[in-house]
Amino acid sequence: MPRYYERVYDHPIVAIATPLSPSAISVIRASGSGSIARVATRFSRARALIDAPGHTVVHGMVVTADGAPLDEVLVTVFRAPRSYTGQDSVEVSCHGSPAGVRRVYAELLSAGFAAAEPGEFTRRAFLGGKLDLTQAEAVNEIVRAQTARAHALALDRLDGGVSREMQEIRTRLIAVMARVSIQLDYPEEDTGEIVLDPAEIKGVRDRIVAAAAGFERGRLYQEGVSVALAGRTNAGKSSLFNRIVRHERAIVSAEHGTTRDYLEARIDLDGIPVRLFDTAGLRDSSAAIEAEGIRRSRQIIASCDLIVYVVDAAQGMSDDDRARLDELAEARPIVAWNKIDLVPDAAAAGSSEADASRYARVSATTGQGMAELHDAIVTRLLGDRDTETTGITIDSERQYALLNRAADALDEAVASLHAGMPADVIAVDLQDAIDAIGEITGEVASSEVLDAMFGSFCVGK
Ligand SMILES: Nc1nc2c(ncn2[C@@H]2O[C@H](COP(=O)(O)OP(=O)(O)OP(=O)(O)O)[C@@H](O)[C@H]2O)c(=O)[nH]1
Ligand SMILES: [Mg+2]
Incomplete structure (x- = not known):
């Protein structure tokens, strides 16, 4: 038997379980002893609710204590022990109007429910033996x-x-x-x-x-990683960025120093959540705004998990590129030879760099080589991490x-x-x-451990 150092609380609690933004439906969740009867005191069909068997749905109105209607809802009834928490529970599906949801919630508070703490439903589920701690954490990870x-x-x-x-x-x-x-x-x-x-x-x-x-x-899969596109001005970083995010997001122009503020986009690379950054082209600039953009971009580049260094293949690798790459050597950037469409003998560009995991030949304009660049990035991110599907993952x-x-x-x-x-x-x-x-x-768990863990959950979970 688990050695819990905490009694199981079963006083009735309530929480808004869905985000407060206009939506078709919002759910208010309640659990605890007497929760079904308590919701019934604010429900147009009280008798039907009180008599409802577990896992059934009752249609009716949420009403104030004086009987004034608040919303038309569907109430799902769960009876102990067959519920998420193991206790009598109720889920009220309301219309998803933030103002309306708040009114229903406030009415249930006035009916004697306590406001649930963050993660309290899952904590009760754990204490009730419905889940162990790894499963409780998985609930949060799923969300x-x-x-x-x-x-x-x-x-x-x-x-x-x-x-x-x-x-x-x-x-x-x-x-x-x-x-x-x-x-x-x-x-x-x-x-x-x-x-x-x-x-x-x-x-x-x-x-x-x-x-x-x-x-x-x-x-890697849960938290994701950050990837920066870096390189000299006009190398085609913003063009690559747009190509990768499949959207004309960044301004592209033949002018050097187009990108000042860095841009960020969230993408999914083979299931890895990636924050992709387009940065200001690196050059010595006396223009104050551009210099500030470069300073910020450098910070981003330094903090990213992976750098894709973009070289203009039509220009070839300049001394300046070599110097920047030397600076970044420790981060082992992937080098993307861009504008390969402009190089007559495409194979020549970067041909001395045979290692496919470190170099890719691409064209942001034609899309050529994008699959190789994608593979090079994913391979690097997975690195030594065992990618076998067998074995457990932990977050x-x-x-x-x-x-x-x-x-x-x-x-x-x-x-x-x-x-x-x-x-x-x-x-x-x-x-x-x-x-x-x-x-x-959680076979051995103190309430400090539980406080720390469930405190990071959202209210209503
Ligand atoms: N032919 C060809 N032109 C490209 C390619 N990628 C970018 N360009 C052109 O190169 C120029 C510069 O592209 P950008 O994407 O703005 O370059 P950048 O690296 O973001 O430049 P900065 O923001 O100034 O640092 C534009 O005129 C693009 O159309 C490519 O693969 N092939
Ligand atoms: Mg740019």
Whole structure:
């Protein structure tokens, strides 16, 4: 049984669960003991609502305490324990007018509901045993997912992918611990050396490390990355930017120094959410506004995860380009030879640069080579990250830190074992690893942990 340090609250709470902007429908969510009867006190068909079985919908009007109509709604009834929170719950689907939704919400508050805290519904679901902590976090990750792939990965976690892996790891650790405990409990019995194989602990440790590696991958898809187009003036950065975002977003002109303020667009590259920046062309400029634009662009370039350095292939790589590339060497920019349509022998441009992951030959005008540039960017972003679809992905710093704690504790245990330490020393490290893994799923969780976690949720989740 989970060791919760918190009682399960079941007083009735209410929250607006959808954004307050004009829309076809908005949902107000309520949960807790007596919540169905309480909504009924502000509903035109009170009896129908009170008698409604779980998972049914009742049509009617939300009314004030005096019976004045507020909105025509559909009320979905959930009866404990078959609800998201495990408690009696109600979802009121109103017309999506921000003003109207606020009136209905205010009326429910006056009917005795408390305003829900951020994440309180999910917290109740966790405390009610409906979800474990990795699944609760997955709920938040699903809501925040920016691309289809990020969404699919988070959905996998909601399904319990991470939980199952943690359960298996924990079960194996507990089995090892049981053998150590026998040694501790019956020291007088000659059980000989501790029957522990360091390789066995090492095996579990490697599995934990593999799970931690899934964090990098999860991060990439969930948080996304930033990519900057950089280069000299007139290289065609803005033209490339427009081509990539498929929209004439940036001003393009044959004049040098066209782009002053940097531009930003959000794109989806094979499921990776990318913030793409078009920057001001780099040159020594005495014009104050342009110089300021270049200064800001440099900041953006320095802070981006990846730089695509655009070279005008018709001009060839200049000394200036080489100097800029030297400056940026540490960031290992991808070099895009642009305007390849203007080079008669296209193969000649950048031909000495064979490495396809670092160079691409493109034309923003004709679209030639864009697929190669796309591949070069994605390959670089995935980098050493294992892109196998097998294996779990993780998106939570919390889970990542706990996995590392468990792996470190097991390293200690293996070292102690090799050093011939007594069983009680090894037991301490094993227990620490077991606790860390237990904290990931919430089998061991303090209310501080829950406060920190659910506090980052939105109200209504
Ligand atoms: N033929 C050809 N012309 C291009 C290509 N890409 C850009 N151009 C032209 O090159 C000129 C400069 O393009 P921009 O996209 O404004 O260049 P930029 O790098 O953003 O320039 P700044 O904003 O001044 O730094 C424009 O006249 C574009 O039409 C290309 O692939 N082929
Ligand atoms: Mg430009």
